[in-house]
Amino acid sequence: MVPDDVAPAAEPGPVGLDLPWATGTFPPDTVAARRAVWDELMGLALHEATHALATGDVPIGALVVGPDGRLLGLGRNRREEIGDPTAHAEVLALRQAAATLGSWRLEGCTLVVTLEPCAMCAGATTLARVERLVLGAWDPKAGACGSVWDIVRDRRNPHRVEVVGGIRDVECGDLVREFFETQR
Numbered sequence: 001m002v003p004d005d006v007a008p009a010a011e012p013g014p015v016g017l018d019l020p021w022a023t024g025t026f027p028p029d030t031v032a033a034r035r036a037v038w039d040e041l042m043g044l045a046l047h048e049a050t051h052a053l054a055t056g057d058v059p060i061g062a063l064v065v066g067p068d069g070r071l072l073g074l075g076r077n078r079r080e081e082i083g084d085p086t087a088h089a090e091v092l093a094l095r096q097a098a099a100t101l102g103s104w105r106l107e108g109c110t111l112v113v114t115l116e117p118c119a120m121c122a123g124a125t126t127l128a129r130v131e132r133l134v135l136g137a138w139d140p141k142a143g144a145c146g147s148v149w150d151i152v153r154d155r156r157n158p159h160r161v162e163v164v165g166g167i168r169d170v171e172c173g174d175l176v177r178e179f180f181e182t183q184r
């Protein structure tokens, strides 16, 4: 028997981690305010990228933010660390975001990544129905979001992704360049 004075189960609360913006202000309306938010999020992705250096992985970091501006997933390139050819930063961040939400559909979400995604990650981004991709440095050798291919905006694809490129591109590019210089 259920006592009738028990309060109904609370609505499930918001998932993910709170980031500094106020409720209802993500993403901001003005170009300048949006740019400030992308810069700040790229800072988090850059920080995550530096952790890849400890395992000899190419320093690339990514994160997924929900439509309400909460952090849902974080990832860095872990290919060498776990010996997995698919362990790119974006794939790991998308997987964690899906686990946080309890759904593979990441509609309304923003993926932030320090380097332009490759063909695999661009494919995963469209399959996850991500709304927006914010990228740091372009990758003229293997980028699939405008450089070599443009999988995320291909008209043959039923779901297309808004691309915001070049956010803190010098810092993001330098991190990868310096890594390869030390490898020589």
Ligand SMILES: [Zn+2]
Pocket (backbone or CB within 6 Å): 088, 089, 090, 117, 118, 119, 120, 121, 122
């Ligand atoms: Zn990739």
